[in-house]
Amino acid sequence: MLNAVTGVVVLAALLAYVNTRFVRLPMTIGIAGLALGLSLLLISLANFGAPQLRTAALSWADQFAFSQLVLQGMLSFLLFAGALDVNGDVLRRYAWQVAFLSILSTVASACVVGAAMYWILKWCGMPLSISYCMAFGALIAPTDAVAVIGALRRSKVPESVETAVAGEALFNDGVGIVLFSVFSSMASSGDTSSIADAATLFLREAGGGLVLGAATGAILFWMLRSIDRYKVEVMLTLAAVAGGYALADSLHVSGPIATVVAGIVVGNQGRQQAMSERTRESVDTFWELIDAILNAVLFALIGLEAVAIRAPSSLLPALAAVGLTLLARVLTVGVPVALLPRLLRLPAASAPLMVWGGLRGAISIALALSLPSGDARETIVMLTYAVVLFSVFAQGLSIERVAKRLSRAQEAAGRAATGE
Known part of the structure; x- marks a missing residue:
């Protein structure tokens, strides 16, 4: 390997x-x-x-086992690197909006896509069980918007939108992985657990991840504050990510959520109260490089994985998967943002950006490849790859233009409000 x-x-x-x-x-x-x-x-x-x-x-x-490499190796480091840059004060102000997007919208999107794909695949003569279809909905629902955060910042979008996109991108990976583990277990075992059982498992893994992440962040904060050796402190952050993720796996709680919470603690309290200026520069530089290198490797793997994808006999299911994913994003994110701007404290004009900024990436492919071998897995991998390719090339290449359009609209609204 x-x-x-x-x-x-x-x-x-x-x-x-x-x-x-x-x-x-x-x-x-x-x-x-x-x-x-x-x-x-x-x-x-x-x-x-x-x-x-x-x-x-x-x-x-x-x-190199794509699924294992991404989920057990690279994901924790990418999430921690992204969480370090999240402003904790702003995140607290928009905590429930981020919770809405990363939990309720993700769950609703997974259900919409899964239920609709069940009937579409049945109509296309490629039937899958409802559990497998819901597993597909769960793996395709989480967004991978970390790649567009830089574009949002360069375009000077409202702080509320930037926080919502960043917070959603960091937390809904954990939510989606927990959902996927529930439905994939049902699919492979044939056991259709009750909604109550699934909700209990979800709450245990997500809640456990929050507690473990807070504890890991607190311990790391105490250790960083007790010394002033930047090389050792960088090593401690690395150890906390790798060790914390492994511990979460052994405790059967959400490693991604634990990693994000620990990263937010270190990136805010740790950076402000426990690090010297030299340590802050060293930690930031180290994790920026980790983020850049791993993202480059991940996107190379996305392109290379095409050699292993079975060509579909019909393009209709793949096209339907792309359309359904966008439709679910419109219904679960775009419509609430457009209709309830005051309640969500997000500009109504940001709805198109929130929809189009919901990119999918390597995590979705890794989850699809983790399913047991068979025709169902081949179908889901093909559908997932189609959605990811559309997301990376169609959405990824145009998201900055959508962000700039929102920025211009906000500036025009500001001038109109001040009478300029």
Whole structure:
């Protein structure tokens, strides 16, 4: 596995260079596009009588176990890096809005997509059990909006919108993974647990993650405040992420939620009260590099994974999955924001950005690949990959324009209010 991971890192670095030097797209999107082009080239060569390269690529992909690498290796570090930059004071002011988006909207979106895909797949002659369809809804509901936070900041969108997008992106991964574990267990075992049992499991994992994350953050805060050695303090943050995630897994609570909470504690109280200026600079630089490197590797993996995706006999289910995912986002996020701006304290004009900014990424693919082998898994992987590709290239390449449009609308509204 070490050789396979090394190969991915080397390839991601080379693709990053080619994108920076020649293509000049946003880094993660450019890397994903180049990796996808490489995958399509291998598939084309296989179709024209040279299958050896694709076979070698498939063997290589099997070695690094995409699902395990993402969920058990990279996810905790990415979430912690993102949580460090969240302003705790602003997050507290918009706590219930973030909770609404990351919990209620995610659960509702999963149910809408899962129930609708059940009937669509049945109509298309590709029936799946309701448990598998709900598992698909759960894995595709969480957004991966961390990649667009930079675009939002450059576009000077309202602070409330930026906080809502960032908070949702960080917390709904944990919510979606818990939901997915419930429905995938039902699908693989055939046991259709009651709603009460599923809700109990959800509350235990999510609540346990919050408690563990707060405890991890508090312990790390105390340790950081007791010394002033920036090298040791950077190592402590790294150990807290890896160790805390492993402990969450052994305790059967949500590792992603625990990691996010710990990151927010360290990024606010820890940065302000427990770190010297040199330590803050070292910690920030270290985690910025971790975030950039892992994102580059993740998006390279997204493109490379195309070699392992079975081509669908019909494009209709894939197109339906893309449309349903957007429709569910409109119903569960766009409509509430547009109709209840005062209650949610979010500008009504931000509804299109909130909808279009709901990107999906590697976590959804990793969850799909974690399902037991079989026809159901192949179908769900294909549907997931279609949604992620649309998200990365269609939404990812245009989100900054949508954000700038909102920013201009807010500036015009401000001038009108002041009579300028």
